[in-house]
Amino acid sequence: ARQACAVPDASAQLQSADIGLSTTGVAGPDVDPQSGQPPGTVWIGVSSRLGERATRLNINGNRAEIRAQAVEAALREFAHEIENLSQGDSHSANAQEYSDKRSGYSQ
Numbered sequence: 001a002r003q004a005c006a007v008p009d010a011s012a013q014l015q016s017a018d019i020g021l022s023t024t025g026v027a028g029p030d031v032d033p034q035s036g037q038p039p040g041t042v043w044i045g046v047s048s049r050l051g052e053r054a055t056r057l058n059i060n061g062n063r064a065e066i067r068a069q070a071v072e073a074a075l076r077e078f079a080h081e082i083e084n085l086s087q088g089d090s091h092s093a094n095a096q097e098y099s100d101k102r103s104g105y106s107q
Helices: 002-015 063-085 095-102
Strands: 020-025 041-048 051-058
Touching: 020 063, 041 063, 051 063
Parallel strands: none
Antiparallel strands: 020 041, 041 051
8 A cells, every 4th residue: 555655646746746646466367476465456546635545456357357447446546536636725625634534445
């Protein structure tokens, strides 16, 4: 989860972007030898002025299906973040609370 949040935060800062987005995980077909995570374990990291959050997914399928579903999920998270940002600056005052509520969220 930490790595999933660190990448979009750093990239957003470097690029002066409003939103940073990352994916990491295990597409398979084997268990990850370093982490022991099974295939289909995917983390999506999002960073914006609202804070950082990481979403863990457990996706079923072959390598190509896992990768495709991870991209689709990342785009949904991106759209969700745009929606939250469009709610106005008053929402950014609650950035820490937002981050705390979303961190570690699992689908």
